[in-house]
Amino acid sequence: MRIRRARPDEAPALAALAVRSKGHWPYPPDLLARFARGLGMSAEVVAANEVWLGERDGRVGGFYTLVHRADRTVLDDLWLEPAEIGRGCGRVLFTHARRRAADAGTGVLEWEAEPYAVGFYERMGGVTVRWTASPLGRPLPVMRMTLP
Numbered sequence: 374m375r376i377r378r379a380r381p382d383e384a385p386a387l388a389a390l391a392v393r394s395k396g397h398w399p400y401p402p403d404l405l406a407r408f409a410r411g412l413g414m415s416a417e418v419v420a421a422n423e424v425w426l427g428e429r430d431g432r433v434g435g436f437y438t439l440v441h442r443a444d445r446t447v448l449d450d451l452w453l454e455p456a457e458i459g460r461g462c463g464r465v466l467f468t469h470a471r472r473r474a475a476d477a478g479t480g481v482l483e484w485e486a487e488p489y490a491v492g493f494y495e496r497m498g499g500v501t502v503r504w505t506a507s508p509l510g511r512p513l514p515v516m517r518m519t520l521p
């Protein structure tokens with residue numbers, strides 16, 4: 374998988390990918406529709422943050438977003454095309470994100486985890502540090518790892 378920065382004009386395709394990715398989990402259609410409406414992916418977001426995507430044979434297989442704050446780096450998205458799930462791409466993209474976050478120098482990478490993905494993040498070394506209310510009205514685990 375080749376990893377490169379996303380371009381602002383790719384934001385609509387990335388938003389659609391995120392919706393397909395969320396649909397991998399057994400959520401009812403109304404929740405997926407609310408998720409799609411609430412997605413904050415836009416050209417402005419891509420221009421203002423670090424959005425990296427993974428390509429295989431020229432096709433985008435997944436992406437992530439890093440948001441840099443003064444005291445921490447936030448992983449705001451990590452979505453794979455359903456066909457890419459379970460093939461190691463999540464580890465590749467997360468490892469890339471962790472390196473970028475370490476370079477940012479805040480010493481902390483934090484993210485709100487999709488509940489079905491918590492086991493993946495634990496494999497990556499994340500731990501749940503608190504819970505937060507999601508825009509969809511569910512409690513979501515906030516996970517974090519310290520970085521060198």
Ligand SMILES: CC(C)(COP(=O)(O)OP(=O)(O)OC[C@H]1O[C@@H](n2cnc3c(N)ncnc32)[C@H](O)[C@@H]1OP(=O)(O)O)[C@@H](O)C(=O)NCCC(=O)NCCS
Binds near residue numbers: 451461464489
């Ligand atoms: C979460 C996601 C990114 C994981 O990516 P992936 O490519 O499927 O994961 P990998 O194949 O790299 O798996 C890495 C390790 O985590 C484990 N793992 C992967 N998904 C897991 C899960 N849902 N629960 C528990 N363990 C999981 C794998 O078994 C593997 O373990 P190993 O270290 O023993 O080999 C992917 O499932 C996805 O995009 N899901 C839909 C969107 C989503 O929920 N994104 C997260 C938003 S917060």
